[in-house]
Amino acid sequence: MRDASEPLGAPAHHVLLALGTEAKHGYAIMQDIVERSGGAIRILPGTLYSTIKKLLADRLIEEVPPPRHADSDDARRRYYRVTAAGRAAVEAETRRLALLVKLGRVFNT
Numbered sequence: 001m002r003d004a005s006e007p008l009g010a011p012a013h014h015v016l017l018a019l020g021t022e023a024k025h026g027y028a029i030m031q032d033i034v035e036r037s038g039g040a041i042r043i044l045p046g047t048l049y050s051t052i053k054k055l056l057a058d059r060l061i062e063e064v065p066p067p068r069h070a071d072s073d074d075a076r077r078r079y080y081r082v083t084a085a086g087r088a089a090v091e092a093e094t095r096r097l098a099l100l101v102k103l104g105r106v107f108n109t
Helices: 010-018 027-038 045-057 086-109
Strands: 061-064 079-081
Touching: 010 027, 010 045, 010 061, 027 045, 027 061, 061 086, 079 086
Parallel strands: none
Antiparallel strands: 061 079
16 A cells, blocks of 8 residues: 655656546556647656556555446456545645745755
């Protein structure tokens, strides 16, 4: 189980942010990350699925049935959504990163 004070790491943070509004499958998560970052960040499938596996084990996300609006008949496609613990973790990580940025601004003066 994950210690709440432990940093998430960039891939996990991006995956949780991508799942913030709705359940998504892996490819949609990758697309969301690219879109949110303006193409600056891309997570490769190996990184994505190992991150999903860890987030599932830490109960920060959960697998859910496909949404009604799902446009695919691919039975292999798995959908995930963020849990309450995942929301708390991404909020804590975002605060941690904001503080880091604030402290780093000393070099911009």
